[in-house]
Structure formats: structure tokens, C-alpha cells
Amino acid sequence: MFVRIVKMSFHQDKIPVFLEHFHSVKEQIRNYPGNNFLEVYQDKSNPGIIFTYxxxxxxxxxxxxxxxxxxxxxxxxxxxxxxxxxxxxxVDKLVTLG
Known part of the structure; x- marks a missing residue:
């Protein structure tokens, strides 16, 4: 398994714009050949920082x-x-604990 983590920093007022657009394409990204998993995270202390995993x-x-x-x-x-x-x-995934 191969993992890609992307950290993006947004202007505060652009976060809803990003999320709206992301929701419109998330299924296409997730269903792209070879993709097995997709999540989005938002930093707790700085909501302008969003990660894709x-x-x-x-x-x-x-x-x-x-x-x-x-x-x-x-x-x-x-x-x-x-x-x-x-x-x-x-990154390469080395260990997963469930």
C-alpha cells in the first residue's frame, strides 16, 4: 500500500469553497483506478490547514x-x-492496528 498525505493551507473564507468543491468530486477521486481510501482532516488549532489522506x-x-x-x-x-x-x-504504510 502506498499513502499520499497532502497538507494545504487555506484562507479562512475559502474553506467552505474548498469543501463544497471537494464534496462534488470526492467520489470520482475515491473511485479512480488504484485508489483504495480517501479521507480529509482539518487541523484542530488552525482550521485553515486541511490534509488529504x-x-x-x-x-x-x-x-x-x-x-x-x-x-x-x-x-x-x-x-x-x-x-x-x-x-x-x-509514504509506505508499515503497520495498521484496528
């Missing part, structure tokens, strides 16, 4: 998504709402 079969699946028209549309829209540069981590 997605699980992919492998790096190739993520790269296919990142070169898709869907990603281009989502990212083009989303990055206009940022107040700071996004950060991203690609």
Missing part, C-alpha cells in the same frame, strides 16, 4: 491520477484558494 495500490496509480483531467481540474481550482505553499508526503 489517500491510499493507492502503488505509485503508478497515484501518478496516473496526477496526470488525469480530473486531477488537473481539481488542483487548478484548489490551488487558487491557498494562502501558503502546499506540502505533500508519499
Amino acid at each position: 489517500s491510499v493507492w495500490n502503488d505509485e503508478t496509480d497515484l501518478e496516473n491520477y496526477r496526470h488525469s483531467d480530473l486531477f488537473k481540474e481539481v488542483w487548478t481550482f484548489t490551488k487558487t484558494l491557498f494562502n501558503d505553499k502546499p506540502e505533500a508526503w508519499s
Whole structure:
């Protein structure tokens, strides 16, 4: 399993805009070939910071998504709402406890 974590920082007034747009595309992202899981988190102390957590079969699946028209549309829209540069981590899942 391959995990992608993206940290995005938004202007306060843009958070509802982001969430509305995300809700309109979340099923498409989640159902993209190779995606197994998708969650969004909001920082408790700074609500302008939002993380996406997605699980992919492998790096190739993520790269296919990142070169898709869907990603281009989502990212083009989303990055206009940022107040700071996004950060991203690609990690391998080592342990899961349920």
C-alpha cells in the first residue's frame, strides 16, 4: 500500500469553497483506478490547514491520477484558494492496528 498525505493551507473564507468543491468530486477521486481510501482532516488549532489522506495500490496509480483531467481540474481550482505553499508526503504504510 502506498499513502499520499497532502497538507494545504487555506484562507479562512475559502474553506467552505474548498469543501463544497471537494464534496462534488470526492467520489470520482475515491473511485479512480488504484485508489483504495480517501479521507480529509482539518487541523484542530488552525482550521485553515486541511490534509488529504489517500491510499493507492502503488505509485503508478497515484501518478496516473496526477496526470488525469480530473486531477488537473481539481488542483487548478484548489490551488487558487491557498494562502501558503502546499506540502505533500508519499509514504509506505508499515503497520495498521484496528
